[in-house]
Each structure stands twice: as C-alpha cells, then as structure tokens.
Amino acid sequence: MRLFNIILGVAVTGILGFFGIKEVLADPAYFFALLLGGLTRGSIYALIALGYTMVYGIIELINFAHGEIYMIGAMTALIVSTVLGLWGWNSAVIVILAFVFAIFYSCAYGFTVEKIAYKPLRTAPRLSALISAIGMSLFLQNYVMLAQTPGFLPFESLIPDFEFWEPFADIITSVEMTIIATTVIVMILLGILIKFTRIGKAMRATAQDQIMASLVGINVNRVISTTFVVGSATAAIGGVLIACHVGQINFYIGFLAGLKAFIAAVLGGIGSIPGAVLGSLVLGISESLFTGYFWSEYEDVFAFVILVIILIFRPSGILGRNETSKV
Amino acid sequence: MEPILNVKNLTMNFGGLKALDNVNIAVEKGQIAALIGPNGAGKTTFFNCITGIYEPSEGHVEITPPGKPTQRLNGLKTNIVAEKGLARTFQNIRLFEGMTVLENVMIGRHCRLKSGIISAMLRPSAQKDEEQKAVSDSYRILEKIGLDKYVNEMAVNLPYGAQRRLEIARALATDPFLLLLDEPAAGMNPQETKELDELIIWLRDNEDLSILLIEHDMKLVMSLSDNIHVVDYGRKIAEGTPREVKSNSDVIKAYLGDDSEDA
Known part of the structure; x- marks a missing residue:
C-alpha cells in the first residue's frame, strides 16, 4: 500500500509538473497572479480553520457552527459600517469600530453557542455534539436570514486603496495585501498566546489530558470557553476581510467558507495549528491554480475531491500525527 | 486535633x-x-x-x-x-508529554496565580512579575526533587523513574x-x-x-x-x-x- 502511494504520488506530481512548467513558462505573470490570489484565499481559510482546529484539539468536536460565526462577523461589520457611514464618521474610525464590533459580536456568539449547544453534551457521545453543532449552524443561518434578508447585501470595502501601495497595485491590490498581512499578524499573535502565556499553557494541557489538567487546578470549562472566543475572534477578522474582498455578503456565506476551512484543517491535520495554516495555504493556492488553468466552475468540486483524497491516503493530514488512543 | x-x-x-x-x-x-x-x-x-x-x-x-x-x-x-x-499522581503516568519539564511544573503552579487575560492586557508588568515568580518557584521545586538538570527536556524523553518524580513535582507545584x-x-x-x-x-x-x-x-x-x-x-x-x-x-x-x- 505504501509503495503504491509513493508511485501514485510521483506519477501525479510528474504529470502535473510537466504540464505545469510548460504553462507557467508560457505566461509567468498570470501564474504569479494566481499564486497571490491563492495566497489571499488561503489566508482567509486559515483564519477560519484556526477555530476548527483549536476546538477540535481541545474537545474533539467539529464545530460546524463555526462558519456561521464568521458570517455573523461579516454581517456585524456591514451593519456597523453602514450606520456609521450614514452618520458621516471618519472612515478610519469606521474600519476600527467595524472590526471591534465584529470581533465582539462573534466572540459573544461563539461563547454562547458553546454554553448552549456543547457544554451540556460534554460527556455525551461525540455524535450527539456533532448533531447539535449542525443544528446550531442551521439555526444561526436561518436566524440571520430572517433578521436581515435572504438576498445579497453589497459590502463597501472598508479598506481603502493605500497610496503607498500604488506601485504594487498591479500585482496585488491593497485589500489582498491587507488580508495577507493581517493573517500573518494574527498567526504571530496566536502563536505567542499559545506558546508563552498562561492561558496558552492551560489550553495545551487541556488538549492533552482534560482530567489531569483539572487535577492541577485548571478550570477546564474556562479554557474551553476561551478557545471558542479566540477561534471566533479570528473567524470574525476573516469574515470582515473577505467581505471587503468580495464586496457582497448574505446569510449563506458561512456555510461554504466553513466547509472549505474545515477541508483545509483536515488537509493540514486537524488539531494542529501550524497544520491548519499550512493546509489553508495549500488548499487556497491549489484551488486558485486549478481554477486558473482548468475549469473554474469546478472550484468547489476540486476542494471536496482533495478532501476525499486526503481521507483515503492520509487521514491524519499533512502535519497530523497518527492517533494514539488515550487510556 | x-x-x-x-x-x-x-x-x-x-x-x-x-x-x-x-x-x-x-x-x-x-x-x-x-x-x-x-x-x-x-x-x-x-x-x-x-x-x-x-x-x-x-x-x-x-x-x-x-x-x-x-x-x-x-x-x-x-x-x-x-x-x-489536594494533589495526586496516577498509577499510569499522565504527564503533559508535549511540554517541557519546566512547563509541566508551571502548569501545576497555574491555580496559585491570580492574573487572568484581562489583567494581562491591562497590567502586563504585574503579569510578567507573576510569571517570573512562577518560573523560579517551579525551578526550585525541580531542584528539590532532583530534576533540575532536565528543565528544558521534553517530558516524554525523560527516563521512567524521572517521569514518576516529575509527576510528584507537578503535584507539589499546586501547593x-x-x-x-x-x-x-x-x-x-x-x-x-x-x-x-x-x-x-x-x-x-x-x-x-x-x-x-x-x-x-x-x-x-x-x-x-x-x-x-x-x-x-x-x-x-x-x-x-x-x-x-x-x-x-x-x-x-x-x-x-x-x-x-x-x-
């Protein structure tokens, strides 16, 4: 089986590589544009995938309502920026407040969803919590649809075309640059949080062994809440950024984005934070290249094909470790 | 009594x-x-x-x-x-394997520290002092138990007897x-x-x-x-x-x- 995998891998890479190099040499600028587009897309996936992977790392739950948290982030930013825009506030203030409110609302939703839908099921079989997550996802979608509108809402980009970015604007727009830069900053901050702060240590301890963590005095419930809040905050940032990039949102955007980010998390190795980032970038870039060189209509199909392939050949993902069962 | x-x-x-x-x-x-x-x-x-x-x-x-x-x-x-x-150890070793020896002990120290996320943002200096103290306390415990030479090793790489002692050290850290x-x-x-x-x-x-x-x-x-x-x-x-x-x-x-x- 292993040998077969290797042969298959080499063959596929070889064929793709051969055609790939030919295409790239024919039009390098096009290839580069696709690469940057993929990087942008991957950054957004990464911001969402982090929430999936952190929650999975700690309570082994696929939080299917996570995509909705991202959508709520985008919706909140839209409402805040529209209202403040009508009042004629300074656009820099609007950007900041839109982000602050989006993060705050998404965190509040993430926190509440955990308390209502997952905490009572902490000791229940994992399938129950999963079903509860799907229910929560449907509920939030429909709730936003009824409270707002089923149609698409135009989202005016909060991020202006920076003047200093003018010389590079042909290669990559200010919005794309902002997305990539923000993602990098968020990743660094998150890395510091997990690696060096006390709550980060408590998170890692809880992920490894919940009972032992509580025996040394860690309030596991609080750690789990914090994880949801942090994951929701990064998703909200992703939501606002993508809305700026795409220019329109509706209640349904969280569903597909959530699924894609989930694929990215699985691709990288669910439960692993560097894995989620890597998986997101790989998925974003390969999606972008696929749509650029093959058929753009099959973009989503391509993502799911990738999911199926990983699940068959490397279920633990790129950076995931093989599951060792707990005693 | x-x-x-x-x-x-x-x-x-x-x-x-x-x-x-x-x-x-x-x-x-x-x-x-x-x-x-x-x-x-x-x-x-x-x-x-x-x-x-x-x-x-x-x-x-x-x-x-x-x-x-x-x-x-x-x-x-x-x-x-x-x-x-009350602190306890387990019959099968339950260390946080992916962490260093020092981190394992510091986790035990966790419940004796006051500052949370909010105060960490508002008063980073107090948080830093407390963190420093947690490190030095943890190091002292490791010295007592005779594990100070392993401070930065991953817990999982320790010899068996040392892992058992580390469990005791972590338990001691909770005071x-x-x-x-x-x-x-x-x-x-x-x-x-x-x-x-x-x-x-x-x-x-x-x-x-x-x-x-x-x-x-x-x-x-x-x-x-x-x-x-x-x-x-x-x-x-x-x-x-x-x-x-x-x-x-x-x-x-x-x-x-x-x-x-x-x-």
Missing part, C-alpha cells in the same frame, strides 16, 4: 456494583498513610472520589487544611479540589497539604524505589506535607507508613501500624485466600 482528611461512610455505586462500601479513613497531619488491598479492591476509586473525578454516592469527604476550618469536598469540581490543597500518590513505585527498579522512599520521607519532614499512598510494593509500604488502611472488595477490613496489619488474620486471608473454604 481534627484529622486533615476525614472520609466517613464513603460508598460508591456503579450501577449495581458497590466499588466502595462504607469506608472510613482518616489521615492525621504529618502522617504517611498507606491504602493497600488486592487488585480491584477499590483503591483508585477511593482516590477518584476524594479528588472530585467521581461524586461519591454516599458519605462525607472532609478536609481540615492546616490553620483552616473543616470543609466538605463532596461534589466539588476537580480543579476546586486542587485549589483546596498541597495532602499528597495522594497512586502506586508511585509501579515499574521502578530497586534503586529508583529506594530513592522514592527517601523522597517521600523527605517531603513529609521538610515540606509540611501529609501523604496518602496506594502501593503494591509491600516492602516500601511497610518501611514508609505510619498507618496502613486495608481494603478488600470495597470494604475496609483493617487499619493499624505496619506491624499490626502484617499479623492481622483478615488481611492475610484477603491476600492469600481463605484455607477453610477449600477444606
């Missing part, structure tokens, strides 16, 4: 199975007490009932920390029990007044067991700790303990000094079987 741990009429049912049946155990301050019994007698269940992993079906678990009033532990959450000053050790000598070689024996006595004499341990190594139990409690099939069958327990006919019966039944 009140015993620091006083367990009265403790009963634990799992469905129809009585894992513990009306057990009374008291541990005095400064004592090394041992809980022994054949496999499946309910010793670990007893620990789980005290530390809040299980909620006892009946009975009282009371503690009297030095200089504090008597409190009931029934139904408290595990992390609260840890904050009250307990009572240490519960579940088979601390399991799997140790004679040299490691001897060092453990010395460590436990040293802890009692120098750290103002009381210790309750579960152990199968009778030589260790007999040499260490001030008081031994024997359980069998969830019931307590004997209590006393090592000498008394050794000559108790019920205990011999429980360990070696009853001849009269076969006759």
Whole structure:
C-alpha cells in the first residue's frame, strides 16, 4: 500500500509538473497572479480553520457552527459600517469600530453557542455534539436570514486603496495585501498566546489530558470557553476581510467558507495549528491554480475531491500525527 | 486535633456494583498513610472520589487544611479540589508529554496565580512579575526533587523513574497539604524505589506535607507508613501500624485466600 502511494504520488506530481512548467513558462505573470490570489484565499481559510482546529484539539468536536460565526462577523461589520457611514464618521474610525464590533459580536456568539449547544453534551457521545453543532449552524443561518434578508447585501470595502501601495497595485491590490498581512499578524499573535502565556499553557494541557489538567487546578470549562472566543475572534477578522474582498455578503456565506476551512484543517491535520495554516495555504493556492488553468466552475468540486483524497491516503493530514488512543 | 482528611461512610455505586462500601479513613497531619488491598479492591476509586473525578454516592469527604476550618469536598469540581490543597499522581503516568519539564511544573503552579487575560492586557508588568515568580518557584521545586538538570527536556524523553518524580513535582507545584500518590513505585527498579522512599520521607519532614499512598510494593509500604488502611472488595477490613496489619488474620486471608473454604 505504501509503495503504491509513493508511485501514485510521483506519477501525479510528474504529470502535473510537466504540464505545469510548460504553462507557467508560457505566461509567468498570470501564474504569479494566481499564486497571490491563492495566497489571499488561503489566508482567509486559515483564519477560519484556526477555530476548527483549536476546538477540535481541545474537545474533539467539529464545530460546524463555526462558519456561521464568521458570517455573523461579516454581517456585524456591514451593519456597523453602514450606520456609521450614514452618520458621516471618519472612515478610519469606521474600519476600527467595524472590526471591534465584529470581533465582539462573534466572540459573544461563539461563547454562547458553546454554553448552549456543547457544554451540556460534554460527556455525551461525540455524535450527539456533532448533531447539535449542525443544528446550531442551521439555526444561526436561518436566524440571520430572517433578521436581515435572504438576498445579497453589497459590502463597501472598508479598506481603502493605500497610496503607498500604488506601485504594487498591479500585482496585488491593497485589500489582498491587507488580508495577507493581517493573517500573518494574527498567526504571530496566536502563536505567542499559545506558546508563552498562561492561558496558552492551560489550553495545551487541556488538549492533552482534560482530567489531569483539572487535577492541577485548571478550570477546564474556562479554557474551553476561551478557545471558542479566540477561534471566533479570528473567524470574525476573516469574515470582515473577505467581505471587503468580495464586496457582497448574505446569510449563506458561512456555510461554504466553513466547509472549505474545515477541508483545509483536515488537509493540514486537524488539531494542529501550524497544520491548519499550512493546509489553508495549500488548499487556497491549489484551488486558485486549478481554477486558473482548468475549469473554474469546478472550484468547489476540486476542494471536496482533495478532501476525499486526503481521507483515503492520509487521514491524519499533512502535519497530523497518527492517533494514539488515550487510556 | 481534627484529622486533615476525614472520609466517613464513603460508598460508591456503579450501577449495581458497590466499588466502595462504607469506608472510613482518616489521615492525621504529618502522617504517611498507606491504602493497600488486592487488585480491584477499590483503591483508585477511593482516590477518584476524594479528588472530585467521581461524586461519591454516599458519605462525607472532609478536609481540615492546616490553620483552616473543616470543609466538605463532596461534589466539588476537580480543579476546586486542587485549589483546596489536594494533589495526586496516577498509577499510569499522565504527564503533559508535549511540554517541557519546566512547563509541566508551571502548569501545576497555574491555580496559585491570580492574573487572568484581562489583567494581562491591562497590567502586563504585574503579569510578567507573576510569571517570573512562577518560573523560579517551579525551578526550585525541580531542584528539590532532583530534576533540575532536565528543565528544558521534553517530558516524554525523560527516563521512567524521572517521569514518576516529575509527576510528584507537578503535584507539589499546586501547593498541597495532602499528597495522594497512586502506586508511585509501579515499574521502578530497586534503586529508583529506594530513592522514592527517601523522597517521600523527605517531603513529609521538610515540606509540611501529609501523604496518602496506594502501593503494591509491600516492602516500601511497610518501611514508609505510619498507618496502613486495608481494603478488600470495597470494604475496609483493617487499619493499624505496619506491624499490626502484617499479623492481622483478615488481611492475610484477603491476600492469600481463605484455607477453610477449600477444606
């Protein structure tokens, strides 16, 4: 089986590589544009995938309502920026407040969803919590649809075309640059949080062994809440950024984005934070290249094909470790 | 004086199975007490009932920390029990393997630190000082236990005996007044067991700790303990000094079987 995998891998890479190099040499600028587009897309996936992977790392739950948290982030930013825009506030203030409110609302939703839908099921079989997550996802979608509108809402980009970015604007727009830069900053901050702060240590301890963590005095419930809040905050940032990039949102955007980010998390190795980032970038870039060189209509199909392939050949993902069962 | 741990009429049912049946155990301050019994007698269940992993079906678990009033532990959450000053180790090692030795101990220190996320954002300097102190406290504990040379090693890479000691170090980091050790000598070689024996006595004499341990190594139990409690099939069958327990006919019966039944 292993040998077969290797042969298959080499063959596929070889064929793709051969055609790939030919295409790239024919039009390098096009290839580069696709690469940057993929990087942008991957950054957004990464911001969402982090929430999936952190929650999975700690309570082994696929939080299917996570995509909705991202959508709520985008919706909140839209409402805040529209209202403040009508009042004629300074656009820099609007950007900041839109982000602050989006993060705050998404965190509040993430926190509440955990308390209502997952905490009572902490000791229940994992399938129950999963079903509860799907229910929560449907509920939030429909709730936003009824409270707002089923149609698409135009989202005016909060991020202006920076003047200093003018010389590079042909290669990559200010919005794309902002997305990539923000993602990098968020990743660094998150890395510091997990690696060096006390709550980060408590998170890692809880992920490894919940009972032992509580025996040394860690309030596991609080750690789990914090994880949801942090994951929701990064998703909200992703939501606002993508809305700026795409220019329109509706209640349904969280569903597909959530699924894609989930694929990215699985691709990288669910439960692993560097894995989620890597998986997101790989998925974003390969999606972008696929749509650029093959058929753009099959973009989503391509993502799911990738999911199926990983699940068959490397279920633990790129950076995931093989599951060792707990005693 | 009140015993620091006083367990009265403790009963634990799992469905129809009585894992513990009306057990009374008291541990005095400064004592090394041992809980022994054949496999499946309910010793670990007893620990789980005290530390809040299980909620006892009946009975009282009371503690009297030095200089504090008597409190009931029934139904408290595990992390609260840890904050009250009970720390434990496990019979199968449960270290945080992906962390360094120092981090493992610092995690134990966690519950004794005050500042949370909010104060970390508002007053980073106070947070930093506290963190510094946690590091130096943890390092001091490692020195005492003799693990300071491993500070930055990953916990999983330590030799077996050192991992066992690290579990004790992590338990000590929570500042307990009572240490519960579940088979601390399991799997140790004679040299490691001897060092453990010395460590436990040293802890009692120098750290103002009381210790309750579960152990199968009778030589260790007999040499260490001030008081031994024997359980069998969830019931307590004997209590006393090592000498008394050794000559108790019920205990011999429980360990070696009853001849009269076969006759």
